[in-house]
Amino acid sequence: MFQRLTTKPDDVNSLLTHLECTVCGDRHSPHDVQTVCRSCGKALSARYDLVKGKQIVSREWFQSASSSFWNYAMFLPVEKAESVVSLGERVTPVLRLTSLEKTMGLSRVFIKDEGHLPTGSFKARGLAMAVSKAKELGVTAVCIPSAGNAAGALAAYAARAGMEAHIFIPADTPEINVAECRATGAAVELVNGTIADAAGRMNQQKKNHPDWFDVSTLKEPYRLEGKKTMGYEIAVQFDWKLPDVILYPAGGGTGLIGMWKAFRELEILGLIGKERPRMVAVQSDGCAPIVKAFEQQQKESQPWADAQTIASGLRVPKAFADYMILDALYTSKGHAVAVKDDEIRRAVMSVARDEGLYCCPEGAATVVALRKLVQRSLVRHGETVLLFNTAAGNKYPEIILEQP
C-alpha cells in the first residue's frame, strides 16, 4: 500500500477493470484511447473490482486518506504512479454558514469550498485525472471546448504533463480564463456563441488533427472519476451520515453525476447504507435546460437558445449526459432550481459580508436556490444541507469591481 500522506501515490493499486456504457451497457477496455461508447455514442463509466475493494478498505481507510484525493487511487483509473500529473490537490474544507442558518431558519448549513484547488476551481479534480490517464495512454495533445474554468485547468495540467493543449472558448468568456490558458502555453481559439459553438469549431479542427484527444465533459470518461472524489470526501467529512440535501450548480453535470456514482460505490463497499441526499441541480434562468426538463419530467433536456449568465460555468445549453443528471434528481427525489443573475450578484456580496467567504457566482447560485427551497418548504429546519462553492470568487473580479 502507498504512503497515504503525500499528494502523489508511490504505489497505485488501481482496481479499475473496464469501461461500461451508461446506456447500452457495452464493455470497453480501459487501455484504449477512447471517448464515448463505440456502439451507441453515449457516455462511458469506469468500473472497478469493488468486491476485492470491500475486502481491503474500511471507513478508517477512507478517513486516513484525508490529505489528497490521490490517496483514493485504488478507486481511481490511473494505474501507474508515474502517470500522476499533480499540482498539489488537497481535500477541500467544509465550512459551516452560521449567519445563513439564522436568516433562513435552518439548523445545519455547510458549504464545500472548492476554490482551494489548483487553478482556483473544482475543474482541477476532473482534469488532473483526465490528463494523468491520457498521459498513461500515451496521448500527447488534448483539446477541449470550455465555458471557462475547465479550459484553465486543462491548460495548467497539460503544461505540467508536457502536452499540447488546444482550447476552444466563447469570445465573451471572463478574460481571466483566456489569460490563464495563454499563460500556461495553450493554443486558444475564441469562438462567437456558447460552449456548443466552441465544440462545433473544435470538431471541425479535429478533422485535421487526428492526434488531438477530446476531453469534453463526459465524452471523456475519467474527468468524472476526478469529480467523484467529492462524494468520498463528503462521506468522510460528514462522518458517514450524508447530508439530507446537496445543492450543486450544474453545467455539464460532472460533479453531480460523480457524487452520485461515489455514493453507489461506497454502498457496494459496505461503507454507507441505501440512504441518499436529495440532489438539487441549480442553474441560472439565463440557461436552465435541466430545470426545464425536470419541471416537465423529461428524461433528457432540449438545447437552450441564447444562453447567457454571469455564472459562466453554468452556461451549457445542452449537457451531453443530461440523462444522467436528471436520473440522479428523480431517483433521489431532488429538485432543479433556476435563479436570476441579479440574485446571484447580491448573494456573492451578502455571503462575503456575513460569512467572510468570497464565492464564485456559481456557488452563490446555490445559496439563492436554498432560500427558494426553504420558502417552498422543500428544505426544513432540522435537515443538514450542503452547498457547493465550485471556484474561488477571486476568479471573477468583475463581480466585486462592478459593485456601486
Ligand SMILES: *Cc1c(COP(=O)(O)O)cnc(C)c1O
Ligand atoms: C464548470 C463549472 C460548474 C459546473 O460544473 P459541471 O460539472 O460542468 O456541472 C460550476 N461552477 C463552476 C465554477 C464551474 O467552473
